[in-house]
Amino acid sequence: MRAHHVLLALVSVVSVSAQSLPVKKIYGVNIGNWLVMEPWMMKNEWVAMGGEHCDTACSTCIGSEMALAQSLGTSVDAVFQQHWNTWFNQTDINKIKAAGLNTVRIPLGYWLVEPLVNRTSEFYAKGGLKILKTRLKALKAAGINVILDHHALPGAAAINQMFAGLCTPTPQFYTTANYERALVWAAVMTAFIHLDADFASVFSLQAINEPVQDARQTPVLGQYEVDFVKTVRSIEQSIGVFVSGQKLPSGVASSLTVSNTILAIANSPKANISTSVRNALKKAQPMLVTLIYANGARVTKVGSTRKPLFTNFMEYYWQNSGQANPADAASGPQTYDQHLYYNFGGVAKAHTETAYMTHLCNLDRVAKDTAVRNTPVYFGEFSLATGWNATDSFLNIWADAQKLMYSQSSGWIFWSFKIEDGQDEKRQWDYFETLKRGYMTQNPASYHNSSVCATYKGKTT
Ligand SMILES: *[C@@H]1O[C@H](CO)[C@@H](O)[C@H](O)[C@H]1NC(C)=O
Numbered sequence: 491m492r493a494h495h496v497l498l499a500l501v502s503v504v505s506v507s508a509q510s511l512p513v514k515k516i517y518g519v520n521i522g523n524w525l526v527m528e529p530w531m532m533k534n535e536w537v538a539m540g541g542e543h544c545d546t547a548c549s550t551c552i553g554s555e556m557a558l559a560q561s562l563g564t565s566v567d568a569v570f571q572q573h574w575n576t577w578f579n580q581t582d583i584n585k586i587k588a589a590g591l592n593t594v595r596i597p598l599g600y601w602l603v604e605p606l607v608n609r610t611s612e613f614y615a616k617g618g619l620k621i622l623k624t625r626l627k628a629l630k631a632a633g634i635n636v637i638l639d640h641h642a643l644p645g646a647a648a649i650n651q652m653f654a655g656l657c658t659p660t661p662q663f664y665t666t667a668n669y670e671r672a673l674v675w676a677a678v679m680t681a682f683i684h685l686d687a688d689f690a691s692v693f694s695l696q697a698i699n700e701p702v703q704d705a706r707q708t709p710v711l712g713q714y715e716v717d718f719v720k721t722v723r724s725i726e727q728s729i730g731v732f733v734s735g736q737k738l739p740s741g742v743a744s745s746l747t748v749s750n751t752i753l754a755i756a757n758s759p760k761a762n763i764s765t766s767v768r769n770a771l772k773k774a775q776p777m778l779v780t781l782i783y784a785n786g787a788r789v790t791k792v793g794s795t796r797k798p799l800f801t802n803f804m805e806y807y808w809q810n811s812g813q814a815n816p817a818d819a820a821s822g823p824q825t826y827d828q829h830l831y832y833n834f835g836g837v838a839k840a841h842t843e844t845a846y847m848t849h850l851c852n853l854d855r856v857a858k859d860t861a862v863r864n865t866p867v868y869f870g871e872f873s874l875a876t877g878w879n880a881t882d883s884f885l886n887i888w889a890d891a892q893k894l895m896y897s898q899s900s901g902w903i904f905w906s907f908k909i910e911d912g913q914d915e916k917r918q919w920d921y922f923e924t925l926k927r928g929y930m931t932q933n934p935a936s937y938h939n940s941s942v943c944a945t946y947k948g949k950t951t
Pocket residue numbers: 575576577579580581
């Protein structure tokens with residue numbers, strides 16, 4: 491018996507330290523324009539909801555989610571609820587399943603954790619967590635794995651971008667107060683993921699989508715990365731989910747409720763966490779009790795049947811000019827997210843078929859990420875968009891080549907699952923449409939021509 495136990499313990503240590511992704515290869519779509527809205531993806535519905543399309547920067551009219559929520563006043567919750575119900579529902583989940591995809595990445599706003607919103611100066615609809623829970627339950631039933639992504643952060647983390655929730659030329663995320671709010675968000679979401687059975691197919695939590703690329707403008711983002719991981723792992727410890735070598739800090743009893751254990755960790759001088767993480771855990775605890783009870787989950791010990799989450803960051807080269815390496819923040823399983831769009835420029839040497847294919851077929855990004863320990867990495871955003879109106883035959887090739895090259899990583903996630911009917915963007919940005927037109931193949935793992943890169947390999951333009 492004794493020997494048997496030792497063996498089991500060894501086996502479990504080994505399996506935890508090399509925790510693998512839930513699938514061999516990720517084939518997925520982003521659930522864009524759902525809980526974080528991007529007006530360019532649904533031009534008519536946005537106007538019908540009361541929004542506007544700005545002539546210049548999206549900060550100059552009702553061109554972002556916060557601007558619309560503010561202008562709607564008391565009708566905001568009902569208007570957004572209608573969008574949430576219809577933009578992504580069981581019909582879409584069935585189509586994702588039928589397309590042979592195994593993963594979705596869901597962009598979320600900080601306002602999902604409603605107590606984080608300062609309602610004197612920030613405006614967002616309420617009720618997002620409830621609809622998220624409903625759809626996660628359906629995704630679980632369909633066997634689809636989920637990455638939850640903190641896409642729109644407190645104060646906004648990107649410059650003049652609809653996806654930041656608030657369009658602003660001067661993002662305010664990169665401050666101690668807002669980092670701390672994002673940590674509270676991470677704490678609450680981690681607890682939900684492990685305690686609420688509807689969240690059971692969530693395997694990964696992303697700390698921040700596409701921060702400002704010049705790291706000189708994002709002070710101490712590296713500390714936020716470290717603190718994000720510590721927050722996730724502290725909450726997991728309180729639930730009894732440990733990564734290899736971890737245990738509760740001494741003096742923190744393991745027989746308490748989750749809610750009390752969170753506070754005990756926050757107050758323990760032995761816990762190796764920063765003041766920001768301590769503060770975040772203390773602030774998250776009462777929110778968690780309220781939100782979890784309100785949403786019907788139980789705040790009691792669940793034991794260690796769950797696996798630790800993959801903490802998730804944009805890969806190292808997303809930023810430049812003195813950026814931190816997110817690999818330095820890792821404690822337990824972690825993944826890295828690579829985004830690549832050719833149509834915006836700055837990637838291939840020109841907007842031509844040959845330039846795109848030559849660049850793509852010689853892509854060195856996976857190798858470069860691996861060299862800085864950013865592995866496993868996957869391509870969490872890409873589309874078929876091109877800097878010119880591409881022909882159908884080129885889009886077959888372009889789809890094949892991107893899938894082929896991105897499959898050198900742990901997989902790919904297309905942006906996005908759908909675009910409003912009637913828009914030009916649909917052809918190259920709507921996965922269901924690309925499938926219908928035959929650019930993407932019915933089996934995501936197959937190709938029209940698996941030698942699509944053969945004539946471009948080793949060439950330069
Ligand atoms: C999903 O919403 C669409 C409207 O966008 C609607 O046609 C469809 O019936 C809905 N599906 C379900 C299962 O409610």
